[in-house]
Amino acid sequence: MTSKNPLIEGEITTMKTFQDYNSQAAACITKVKRTFFVTFALMFLTLSVMYGSTERFSNNFQVFRNVTTFRYNASRVLENSIILHKMLIEKETNTSIPINQNVNTQFQNKYKNISSKTIIKPIKNSKYSSNVANVKSQGVAKVKTQGVANVNSKSIANVNSESVTKEITTSVAKKGPLEGSPGTGSKEFPGMPDPCAKPRRNTGVEDILCMKRPELLPEYKNPCWMEGGVFRCLPYFHLIGICKSGTSDFFKRLLLHPDIIPNKGIFGKEIWYWSWNRFAIKDRGGRFKMGMTLKEFTLKFDTTSIRNGVDSQGHHNKVTGHGDPMDIWDRFREEATPQNTPGAEELLWTTPFAVRHINPNVKLLLMLRDPIDRLYSHYFHSGMGTSARSFHDHVVQSIGLWNTCLKQHSIRHCIYSPSMKKSLRAPIYTSFYIVHLKEWLKAFPREQLFIFRNEDYSVDIKGTMRQILHFLDVPIPSEAILDKMKSLPHFYETKKKKQAGPMMAATKTLLIDLYRPYTEELASFLKDDRFSFKDRSFAR
Structure with missing residues (x-):
């Protein structure tokens, strides 16, 4: 008949207790993390709603102003990516698809008799080149604004819009204004985009x-x-x-x-x-x-x-x-x-x-x-x-x-x-x-x-x-x-x-x-x- 060793049994009991303690601690930490993230999400949503409804700003809301500006620029980039896609289809199918010119270029044409020393310098139209030939559908499209002519449209037909936005939002903002939606124009000011096309920024300045x-x-x-x-x-x-x-x-x-x-x-x-x-x-x-x-x-x-x-x-x-x-x-x-x-x-x-x-x-x-x-x-x-x-x-x-x-x-x-x-x-x-x-x-x-x-x-x-x-x-x-x-x-x-x-x-x-x-x-x-x-x- 085998006798039990009380020392071994005590060690086993202690190890089980320690393991139970670790499991409970891990579960507790997980619950705390979940509670924190849910609470933060609710606070963020509440402050976002408050920010959208107020007209007078305070320093506490400055971070949300920056988020609004980013969303505004990102949506404009998406609109311009639509123009890019249309042009590629036009090149592949040899069909004509009406596309708005760059706003500045339209404006130049209207005032082309004015000396180039004083008017807006037109932003060069993008020509699609082999720089974007190998973009995959889930990759990041590094769209360049100079020299883009001989593109294989099949290689970029399925460009993921979200990845494009993340890569080029910053550079587009530096290149020139993107106001107005593609295909829209101002009836009041011919050659200009529709100033009331959404989205518009909330800057504290009356629209x-x-x-x-x-x-x-x-x-x-x-x-x-x-x-x-x-x-x-x-x-x-x-x-x-x-x-x-x-x-x-x-x-x-x-x-x-x-x-x-x-x-x-x-x-x-x-x-x-x-x-x-x-x-x-x-x-x-x-x-x-x-x-x-x-x-x-x-x-x-x-x-x-x-x-x-x-x-x-x-x-x-x-x-x-x-x-x-x-x-x-x-x-x-x-x-x-x-x-x-x-x-x-x-x-x-x-x-x-x-x-x-x-x-x-x-x-x-x-x-x-x-x-x-x-x-x-x-x-x-x-x-x-x-x-x-x-x-x-x-x-x-x-x-x-x-x-x-x-x-x-x-x-x-x-x-x-x-x-x-x-x-x-x-x-x-x-x-x-x-x-x-x-x-x-x-x-x-x-x-x-x-x-x-x-x-x-x-x-x-x-x-x-x-x-x-x-x-x-x-x-x-x-x-x-x-x-x-x-x-x-x-x-x-x-x-x-x-x-x-x-x-x-x-x-x-x-x-x-x-x-x-x-x-x-x-x-x-x-x-x-x-x-x-x-x-x-x-x-x-």
């Missing part, structure tokens, strides 16, 4: 391009309407620039007309809505908030005076306007427009399109001045320096960076790049008038814009005011009022510029070489040699 235009009251000369019992108005005219050309002096005199009502902004003139305040989606603490809305913009106009200004026949002929002199050139915040692609080579949708959509008949005014003299005033007015020497040094630095940028990018990229603006010590980008002008003429017809020079206005105030009032379709006032307009003292002078003294001759020479091709193009484009400014800095 004006997709707003329903208000139904205006026909008895009012100024664009006004009733909305929920509130009488609202937009400006009848808009002075779009340019700063340091005498816009405040001009506006002050214009407001002496009995039918022109000042707004509630600075000097009865400036509201800073289109280029600045509607993009003000961060406060000083870095927290996100909604920028100024269109409704808030309408509150800046004296609607009571417009409504009460009625003649004996019941017509309301009073009008109002505003003048924000940066509107002609400042595009630095406009990547936040819901329709624009973050990180794109160039902006596609700019402020002029939004202005035209919501206020299509607004009358535009543009006051220009010798680009070099104006730049000198702008430099000191903005507090960028204190002397002619500092201006010279900063111009040298800025021209160097500018020329480097132009070797790698289009002028539109360089002129509207926020990083370039921060790098340049002198605001040379503001005086390329022809570039900024054509940006507005993409959205507005030429006859809707009155352009005049400070140099002509200064020597003939009454004559210039008559021309502008005729353009505005506002009655010419009495000679007494015109004389009062003329006799007003000069409104403002940049004291810092006066203290700095005249510009250095070497600086002026550099700026003449920089701007001359653009002033000559401006004069040719407007068919008016005065805008070459040969009577000022560019005299030969």
Whole structure:
């Protein structure tokens, strides 16, 4: 009869107990992991829903904003992969399948008569080559944008869209804008994509391009309407620039007309809505908030005076306007427009399109001045320096960076790049008038814009005011009022510029070489040699 060894039995019992303990611990850890992941998923879903429904942002939601941006770009890449697939089928079957051109290319064709120095550089059409010949259905498609012609369509017919998205989302965002869906186009702006095609980003900037235009009251000369019992108005005219050309002096005199009502902004003139305040989606603490809305913009106009200004026949002929002199050139915040692609080579949708959509008949005014003299005033007015020497040094630095940028990018990229603006010590980008002008003429017809020079206005105030009032379709006032307009003292002078003294001759020479091709193009484009400014800095 075999006796049991109590030591062995004890060891066996201890081992079983230890194994049971390990099994229970593993099961417990598994349960904790599952609970953690389920809880995290529920929290993520809840915060995502909250983020989608709110209009005012906080730093806590910044991560979800990034996710939204990625989803937006990824969907655009998928749409463009559809175009790629269509082209491959067309090549294999020798059939014609209608495919939208690259948006920028369509735009070039429309404005092909404009000098290549100032318009968008067209992004080259992709030609499919053997670089993508061996892509398998479950592999990653490394699609290149240059040279893609002789593709075996069978080898990439079954490309997995998700793998394509992961590989090329980043590079596509750098190459150019992808806004709009394939096969769709804007009826309002021919040659542009549909700005309201989904998806659109939620950036905190109001989506004006997709707003329903208000139904205006026909008895009012100024664009006004009733909305929920509130009488609202937009400006009848808009002075779009340019700063340091005498816009405040001009506006002050214009407001002496009995039918022109000042707004509630600075000097009865400036509201800073289109280029600045509607993009003000961060406060000083870095927290996100909604920028100024269109409704808030309408509150800046004296609607009571417009409504009460009625003649004996019941017509309301009073009008109002505003003048924000940066509107002609400042595009630095406009990547936040819901329709624009973050990180794109160039902006596609700019402020002029939004202005035209919501206020299509607004009358535009543009006051220009010798680009070099104006730049000198702008430099000191903005507090960028204190002397002619500092201006010279900063111009040298800025021209160097500018020329480097132009070797790698289009002028539109360089002129509207926020990083370039921060790098340049002198605001040379503001005086390329022809570039900024054509940006507005993409959205507005030429006859809707009155352009005049400070140099002509200064020597003939009454004559210039008559021309502008005729353009505005506002009655010419009495000679007494015109004389009062003329006799007003000069409104403002940049004291810092006066203290700095005249510009250095070497600086002026550099700026003449920089701007001359653009002033000559401006004069040719407007068919008016005065805008070459040969009577000022560019005299030969």
